Amino acid sequence: MENNGAKNRQNPPLKSHKCSFGAQILLRILAIAFTLAATLLILNSQQTAIVYGIEMDARYSYSPAFKFFAIANIIGCVFSVLSLFFATVVCLKRLDPKNYFFLFLHDMIMMGLLLAGCAAATAIGYVGNYGESHSGWMPICDHVSKFCHKVTNSVILSYVAVLLYLCLTIISANQSRNIQV
Template identity: 35%
Template sequence: MKGGSIELGEVSKNASTNKGVKRGLSIMDFILRIIAGVATLASAVAMGTTDERLPFATSFVQFRAEYDDLPSFVFFVLANSIVCGYLALSLILSILHIVRSTAVKSRILLIVLDMVMMGLLAAAASAAASIVYIAHYGNTQANWFPICQQYNSFCERISGSLIGSYIAVALFIIIILLSQSAISRN
Protein backbone atom coordinates (compact mmCIF):
# COMPACT_ATOMS: atom_id res chain seq x y z
CA MET A 1 0.00 0.00 0.00
CA LYS A 2 1.35 3.34 -1.00
CA GLY A 3 0.42 6.76 0.29
CA GLY A 4 1.08 6.06 3.97
CA SER A 5 -2.28 4.51 4.81
CA ILE A 6 -2.40 2.20 7.79
CA GLU A 7 -3.99 -1.23 7.71
CA LEU A 8 -6.52 -2.20 10.34
CA GLY A 9 -4.92 -3.11 13.64
CA GLU A 10 -1.62 -1.48 12.74
CA VAL A 11 -0.41 1.46 14.81
CA SER A 12 1.84 4.06 13.29
CA LYS A 13 5.25 4.50 14.85
CA ASN A 14 4.71 8.25 15.12
CA ALA A 15 1.57 7.82 17.24
CA SER A 16 3.24 5.48 19.71
CA THR A 17 6.36 7.65 19.85
CA ASN A 18 4.23 10.75 20.40
CA LYS A 19 2.33 9.00 23.19
CA GLY A 20 5.62 7.99 24.82
CA VAL A 21 6.93 11.53 24.65
CA LYS A 22 3.73 12.88 26.22
CA ARG A 23 3.96 10.29 28.99
CA GLY A 24 7.59 11.28 29.59
CA LEU A 25 6.59 14.94 29.77
CA SER A 26 3.83 14.03 32.23
CA ILE A 27 6.27 12.12 34.45
CA MET A 28 8.68 15.06 34.37
CA ASP A 29 5.77 17.38 35.25
CA PHE A 30 4.92 15.18 38.24
CA ILE A 31 8.52 15.15 39.50
CA LEU A 32 8.91 18.92 39.09
CA ARG A 33 5.65 19.51 40.97
CA ILE A 34 6.95 17.46 43.89
CA ILE A 35 10.24 19.38 43.94
CA ALA A 36 8.44 22.74 43.72
CA GLY A 37 6.10 21.68 46.53
CA VAL A 38 9.04 20.78 48.74
CA ALA A 39 10.72 24.12 47.92
CA THR A 40 7.62 26.14 48.81
CA LEU A 41 7.03 24.12 51.97
CA ALA A 42 10.64 24.60 53.06
CA SER A 43 10.42 28.33 52.33
CA ALA A 44 7.22 28.73 54.32
CA VAL A 45 8.57 26.75 57.28
CA ALA A 46 11.94 28.51 57.26
CA MET A 47 10.33 31.95 57.20
CA GLY A 48 7.52 31.05 59.58
CA THR A 49 9.84 29.75 62.27
CA THR A 50 12.33 32.61 62.07
CA ASP A 51 12.81 34.24 65.43
CA GLU A 52 15.83 35.81 67.09
CA ARG A 53 16.15 37.68 70.37
CA LEU A 54 19.05 39.84 71.46
CA PRO A 55 19.54 40.86 75.08
CA PHE A 56 20.06 44.53 75.72
CA ALA A 57 21.60 45.76 78.97
CA THR A 58 19.75 43.26 81.14
CA SER A 59 18.01 40.00 80.52
CA PHE A 60 14.65 41.70 81.11
CA VAL A 61 15.01 44.02 78.12
CA GLN A 62 15.37 42.17 74.84
CA PHE A 63 15.12 43.11 71.20
CA ARG A 64 13.43 40.58 68.98
CA ALA A 65 13.09 39.97 65.29
CA GLU A 66 10.27 37.73 64.06
CA TYR A 67 8.81 37.17 60.65
CA ASP A 68 5.36 38.41 61.68
CA ASP A 69 6.74 41.84 62.53
CA LEU A 70 6.62 42.68 58.82
CA PRO A 71 3.51 42.23 56.65
CA SER A 72 5.62 41.32 53.61
CA PHE A 73 6.95 38.28 55.42
CA VAL A 74 3.46 37.25 56.52
CA PHE A 75 2.32 37.53 52.89
CA PHE A 76 5.35 35.46 51.88
CA VAL A 77 4.50 32.66 54.32
CA LEU A 78 0.83 32.65 53.32
CA ALA A 79 1.59 32.67 49.59
CA ASN A 80 4.11 29.84 49.90
CA SER A 81 1.63 27.84 51.96
CA ILE A 82 -1.15 28.37 49.42
CA VAL A 83 1.11 27.40 46.52
CA CYS A 84 2.35 24.33 48.40
CA GLY A 85 -1.25 23.23 48.99
CA TYR A 86 -2.07 23.83 45.34
CA LEU A 87 0.92 21.79 44.22
CA ALA A 88 -0.13 18.92 46.49
CA LEU A 89 -3.63 18.96 45.01
CA SER A 90 -2.37 19.31 41.44
CA LEU A 91 -0.44 16.06 41.81
CA ILE A 92 -3.77 14.27 41.32
CA LEU A 93 -4.20 15.78 37.86
CA SER A 94 -0.55 15.17 37.12
CA ILE A 95 -1.05 11.46 37.84
CA LEU A 96 -4.10 11.54 35.57
CA HIS A 97 -1.92 12.96 32.80
CA ILE A 98 0.55 10.11 33.22
CA VAL A 99 -2.26 7.56 32.88
CA ARG A 100 -4.21 9.41 30.18
CA SER A 101 -1.69 11.33 28.16
CA THR A 102 -4.35 12.61 25.75
CA ALA A 103 -6.18 14.74 28.34
CA VAL A 104 -6.13 18.30 27.01
CA LYS A 105 -8.74 20.26 28.96
CA SER A 106 -7.24 19.39 32.33
CA ARG A 107 -3.80 20.39 31.04
CA ILE A 108 -5.16 23.76 29.97
CA LEU A 109 -6.74 24.20 33.40
CA LEU A 110 -3.43 23.34 35.05
CA ILE A 111 -1.54 25.81 32.85
CA VAL A 112 -3.89 28.63 33.83
CA LEU A 113 -3.74 27.76 37.53
CA ASP A 114 0.03 27.28 37.36
CA MET A 115 0.43 30.77 35.93
CA VAL A 116 -1.77 32.25 38.66
CA MET A 117 0.21 30.45 41.37
CA MET A 118 3.51 31.43 39.79
CA GLY A 119 2.39 35.07 39.81
CA LEU A 120 1.35 34.84 43.45
CA LEU A 121 4.63 33.22 44.41
CA ALA A 122 6.72 35.72 42.43
CA ALA A 123 4.85 38.64 44.00
CA ALA A 124 5.37 37.29 47.51
CA ALA A 125 9.04 36.52 46.91
CA SER A 126 9.62 39.98 45.43
CA ALA A 127 7.92 41.71 48.35
CA ALA A 128 9.97 39.72 50.83
CA ALA A 129 13.16 40.30 48.82
CA SER A 130 12.76 44.05 49.13
CA ILE A 131 12.55 43.76 52.91
CA VAL A 132 15.53 41.40 53.00
CA TYR A 133 17.53 43.91 50.97
CA ILE A 134 16.69 46.66 53.45
CA ALA A 135 17.63 44.33 56.33
CA HIS A 136 21.01 43.63 54.76
CA TYR A 137 21.94 47.06 53.42
CA GLY A 138 19.55 49.56 54.98
CA ASN A 139 18.58 52.87 53.40
CA THR A 140 20.62 55.85 54.51
CA GLN A 141 18.27 58.39 52.94
CA ALA A 142 15.37 57.12 55.05
CA ASN A 143 17.58 56.53 58.11
CA TRP A 144 16.90 52.79 58.04
CA PHE A 145 19.94 51.02 59.30
CA PRO A 146 20.87 47.46 58.36
CA ILE A 147 19.97 44.98 61.07
CA CYS A 148 21.78 41.92 59.78
CA GLN A 149 24.94 42.70 61.73
CA GLN A 150 22.98 42.19 64.94
CA TYR A 151 20.47 39.54 63.82
CA ASN A 152 22.67 37.13 61.85
CA SER A 153 20.53 34.03 62.27
CA PHE A 154 17.36 35.90 61.37
CA CYS A 155 18.85 37.28 58.16
CA GLU A 156 20.35 33.95 57.11
CA ARG A 157 17.03 32.16 57.48
CA ILE A 158 14.97 34.76 55.64
CA SER A 159 17.53 34.87 52.82
CA GLY A 160 17.48 31.09 52.57
CA SER A 161 13.72 30.99 52.40
CA LEU A 162 13.81 33.42 49.48
CA ILE A 163 16.11 31.08 47.58
CA GLY A 164 13.64 28.21 47.93
CA SER A 165 10.80 30.38 46.74
CA TYR A 166 12.66 31.61 43.67
CA ILE A 167 13.60 28.01 42.84
CA ALA A 168 9.89 27.18 42.91
CA VAL A 169 9.16 30.10 40.55
CA ALA A 170 11.77 28.78 38.11
CA LEU A 171 10.26 25.29 38.38
CA PHE A 172 6.82 26.72 37.63
CA ILE A 173 8.18 28.23 34.43
CA ILE A 174 9.55 24.84 33.39
CA ILE A 175 6.29 23.10 34.35
CA ILE A 176 4.26 25.54 32.25
CA LEU A 177 6.55 25.05 29.27
CA LEU A 178 6.34 21.26 29.62
CA SER A 179 2.55 21.39 29.77
CA GLN A 180 2.37 23.59 26.70
CA SER A 181 4.68 21.23 24.88
CA ALA A 182 2.48 18.26 25.80
CA ILE A 183 -0.63 20.07 24.55
CA SER A 184 1.02 20.99 21.26
CA ARG A 185 1.77 17.31 20.61
CA ASN A 186 -1.95 16.42 20.40
Protein backbone atom coordinates in the same frame (compact mmCIF):
# COMPACT_ATOMS: atom_id res chain seq x y z
CA MET B 1 2.49 -3.10 6.04
CA GLU B 2 0.28 -0.09 6.72
CA ASN B 3 -0.42 -1.24 10.27
CA ASN B 4 3.29 -1.29 11.12
CA GLY B 5 3.69 2.25 9.80
CA ALA B 6 0.67 3.42 11.79
CA LYS B 7 2.06 1.88 14.98
CA ASN B 8 5.43 3.51 14.45
CA ARG B 9 3.81 6.91 13.98
CA GLN B 10 1.78 6.55 17.18
CA ASN B 11 4.60 5.41 19.47
CA PRO B 12 6.71 8.60 19.46
CA PRO B 13 3.82 10.83 20.60
CA LEU B 14 2.92 8.31 23.31
CA LYS B 15 6.54 8.14 24.41
CA SER B 16 6.75 11.94 24.33
CA HIS B 17 3.58 12.15 26.42
CA LYS B 18 5.03 9.74 28.99
CA CYS B 19 8.23 11.80 29.20
CA SER B 20 6.39 15.07 29.69
CA PHE B 21 4.01 13.42 32.16
CA GLY B 22 6.95 12.04 34.16
CA ALA B 23 8.65 15.44 34.09
CA GLN B 24 5.47 17.11 35.31
CA ILE B 25 5.12 14.69 38.20
CA LEU B 26 8.77 15.12 39.21
CA LEU B 27 8.62 18.92 38.96
CA ARG B 28 5.39 19.05 40.98
CA ILE B 29 6.92 16.89 43.73
CA LEU B 30 9.98 19.15 43.77
CA ALA B 31 7.74 22.24 43.91
CA ILE B 32 5.96 20.75 46.93
CA ALA B 33 9.28 20.08 48.64
CA PHE B 34 10.74 23.53 47.96
CA THR B 35 7.64 25.50 48.93
CA LEU B 36 7.22 23.39 52.08
CA ALA B 37 10.88 23.92 53.04
CA ALA B 38 10.59 27.67 52.37
CA THR B 39 7.43 27.83 54.46
CA LEU B 40 8.94 25.96 57.40
CA LEU B 41 12.07 28.13 57.33
CA ILE B 42 10.20 31.42 57.29
CA LEU B 43 7.74 30.31 59.98
CA ASN B 44 10.62 29.28 62.27
CA SER B 45 12.70 32.40 61.70
CA GLN B 46 12.99 34.42 64.87
CA GLN B 47 15.83 35.80 66.94
CA THR B 48 16.22 38.05 69.94
CA ALA B 49 19.28 40.27 70.29
CA ILE B 50 20.37 43.05 72.64
CA VAL B 51 21.38 46.18 70.74
CA TYR B 52 22.71 49.17 72.71
CA GLY B 53 21.11 47.76 75.87
CA ILE B 54 17.70 47.36 74.20
CA GLU B 55 16.24 43.93 73.53
CA MET B 56 15.32 43.59 69.86
CA ASP B 57 13.09 40.79 68.64
CA ALA B 58 13.08 39.82 64.94
CA ARG B 59 10.22 37.65 63.66
CA TYR B 60 8.70 37.10 60.26
CA SER B 61 5.28 38.10 61.62
CA TYR B 62 6.46 41.67 62.27
CA SER B 63 6.67 42.39 58.54
CA PRO B 64 3.61 42.33 56.26
CA ALA B 65 5.91 41.43 53.34
CA PHE B 66 7.23 38.36 55.18
CA LYS B 67 3.67 37.39 56.16
CA PHE B 68 2.64 37.61 52.50
CA PHE B 69 5.71 35.57 51.54
CA ALA B 70 4.81 32.87 54.07
CA ILE B 71 1.16 32.76 52.96
CA ALA B 72 2.16 32.65 49.27
CA ASN B 73 4.40 29.64 49.98
CA ILE B 74 1.68 27.90 52.00
CA ILE B 75 -0.80 28.42 49.14
CA GLY B 76 1.81 27.29 46.63
CA CYS B 77 2.49 24.12 48.60
CA VAL B 78 -1.18 23.23 49.06
CA PHE B 79 -2.07 23.89 45.44
CA SER B 80 1.00 21.95 44.30
CA VAL B 81 -0.35 18.93 46.15
CA LEU B 82 -3.76 19.43 44.54
CA SER B 83 -2.24 19.84 41.08
CA LEU B 84 -0.16 16.69 41.60
CA PHE B 85 -3.36 14.82 42.37
CA PHE B 86 -5.11 16.38 39.35
CA ALA B 87 -2.18 15.62 37.05
CA THR B 88 -1.88 11.99 38.11
CA VAL B 89 -5.56 11.11 38.28
CA VAL B 90 -7.22 13.18 35.58
CA CYS B 91 -4.50 13.74 32.99
CA LEU B 92 -3.23 10.17 33.09
CA LYS B 93 -6.67 8.69 32.43
CA ARG B 94 -7.70 11.18 29.73
CA LEU B 95 -5.19 12.62 27.32
CA ASP B 96 -7.40 15.65 26.68
CA PRO B 97 -5.39 18.80 25.90
CA LYS B 98 -8.00 20.86 27.78
CA ASN B 99 -6.78 19.29 31.03
CA TYR B 100 -3.30 20.57 30.25
CA PHE B 101 -4.72 24.00 29.59
CA PHE B 102 -6.17 24.05 33.12
CA LEU B 103 -2.79 22.95 34.47
CA PHE B 104 -1.19 25.72 32.41
CA LEU B 105 -3.49 28.32 34.02
CA HIS B 106 -2.83 26.87 37.47
CA ASP B 107 0.92 26.87 36.96
CA MET B 108 0.92 30.46 35.70
CA ILE B 109 -1.10 31.67 38.69
CA MET B 110 1.10 29.80 41.18
CA MET B 111 4.25 31.09 39.53
CA GLY B 112 2.94 34.66 39.71
CA LEU B 113 1.90 34.32 43.34
CA LEU B 114 5.22 32.81 44.40
CA LEU B 115 7.15 35.41 42.43
CA ALA B 116 5.19 38.23 44.08
CA GLY B 117 5.93 36.77 47.52
CA CYS B 118 9.61 36.37 46.68
CA ALA B 119 9.82 39.95 45.39
CA ALA B 120 8.24 41.34 48.55
CA ALA B 121 10.51 39.31 50.82
CA THR B 122 13.57 40.22 48.75
CA ALA B 123 12.80 43.94 49.02
CA ILE B 124 12.41 43.81 52.81
CA GLY B 125 15.44 41.54 53.10
CA TYR B 126 17.51 44.03 51.15
CA VAL B 127 16.49 46.84 53.49
CA GLY B 128 17.20 44.61 56.49
CA ASN B 129 20.64 43.75 55.16
CA TYR B 130 21.77 47.13 53.83
CA GLY B 131 19.39 49.65 55.37
CA GLU B 132 18.04 52.76 53.66
CA SER B 133 20.03 55.85 54.53
CA HIS B 134 17.60 58.31 52.90
CA SER B 135 14.76 57.08 55.12
CA GLY B 136 16.91 56.63 58.20
CA TRP B 137 16.50 52.86 58.33
CA MET B 138 19.50 51.08 59.75
CA PRO B 139 20.54 47.58 58.70
CA ILE B 140 19.59 44.93 61.26
CA CYS B 141 21.26 41.83 59.84
CA ASP B 142 24.47 42.66 61.70
CA HIS B 143 22.59 42.11 64.97
CA VAL B 144 20.20 39.27 64.04
CA SER B 145 22.26 37.27 61.56
CA LYS B 146 20.58 33.93 62.36
CA PHE B 147 17.18 35.42 61.47
CA CYS B 148 18.53 36.95 58.25
CA HIS B 149 20.18 33.69 57.16
CA LYS B 150 16.96 31.75 57.65
CA VAL B 151 14.96 34.32 55.70
CA THR B 152 17.57 34.38 52.91
CA ASN B 153 17.56 30.59 52.63
CA SER B 154 13.76 30.57 52.59
CA VAL B 155 13.66 33.14 49.79
CA ILE B 156 16.24 31.16 47.77
CA LEU B 157 14.17 27.99 48.12
CA SER B 158 11.08 29.85 47.02
CA TYR B 159 12.87 31.26 43.96
CA VAL B 160 13.77 27.68 43.01
CA ALA B 161 10.05 26.83 43.29
CA VAL B 162 9.30 29.77 40.96
CA LEU B 163 11.74 28.31 38.41
CA LEU B 164 10.10 24.89 38.77
CA TYR B 165 6.72 26.47 38.09
CA LEU B 166 8.17 28.24 35.07
CA CYS B 167 9.23 24.84 33.71
CA LEU B 168 5.79 23.41 34.52
CA THR B 169 4.14 26.32 32.72
CA ILE B 170 6.21 25.67 29.61
CA ILE B 171 5.43 21.94 29.66
CA SER B 172 1.70 22.53 30.22
CA ALA B 173 1.58 25.14 27.45
CA ASN B 174 3.32 22.73 25.11
CA GLN B 175 0.86 19.95 25.93
CA SER B 176 -2.20 22.19 25.66
CA ARG B 177 -1.32 23.55 22.22
CA ASN B 178 -3.19 20.64 20.63
CA ILE B 179 -6.62 21.92 21.74
CA GLN B 180 -9.19 21.54 18.99
CA VAL B 181 -11.68 24.42 18.93
